[in-house]
Amino acid sequence: MCGRFGFTLPSKQAMHRFGLDESVDYETRKNIAPTTFCFVVLARAIEGGDGFQRVGRLLKWGLVPSWSKDPTIGNRLINARSETAAEKPSFRAAFKRRRCLVPATAFYEWQKNPDGKQPFAINLTDQEAFAMAGLWEHWSAPDGSDLFTFTILTTEPNELLAPIHNRMPVILPEESWAPWLDPATDPKELPPLLASFPSKAMQAQPVSKAVNNPANQDF
DNA sequence: CCAGACGTTGTT
């Protein structure tokens, strides 16, 4: 799965890396936990024209369905299975029209062994920032305020991740970013985008258990 | 018709 990740690319460079037309400033973080506001990339329709622009936004990690009465459901919907998200009531509306990229420079997985759990950091061998596949949603609070949330899609682990964990986040190759973001993409074209990323371009290293505490940013 | 559920992970 993906319950923790890091994103250390500064705002200005992220605009270039992800081809953004508009964005927001944020603090880089090595240790990003669920329920916090995170930098995501989504599509915004061009007014009076065709197509869309890519915009950067800060959304809360943990998807709250628009019909939910209790927004704390988001604490448990930090991931969505890519195999079933198109059908699940909590995710299907977002899967159709509100897909997003979740930029990261690493994600963390915990490997169970006889001594306990060993955290691993996984990133791209070339150290580039990458994009995890996400879904976002809008929830209106009873008091009229708005809450924008997102979740990260998961898939089968590749050869690198299999010894560590039984799920991994969906990582989108660059050529998949546009069709994933485009609300007009034919739904039939989406499942092939969600395959496990090739392990040859990735590396995993054990890291300090200091990562366990979301308050720790240095380890 | 209304009421109630709607999710993921991992562990057992």
Next chain:
DNA sequence: GTCTGG
């Protein structure tokens, strides 16, 4: 054990 919060 199970839930909430970061």
Next chain:
DNA sequence: CCAGACGTTGTT
């Protein structure tokens, strides 16, 4: 994902 909290009554 992990960390941290969790509750009532009655008695001392």
Next chain:
DNA sequence: GTCTGG
């Protein structure tokens, strides 16, 4: 919101 179950 939408589906399932009674």
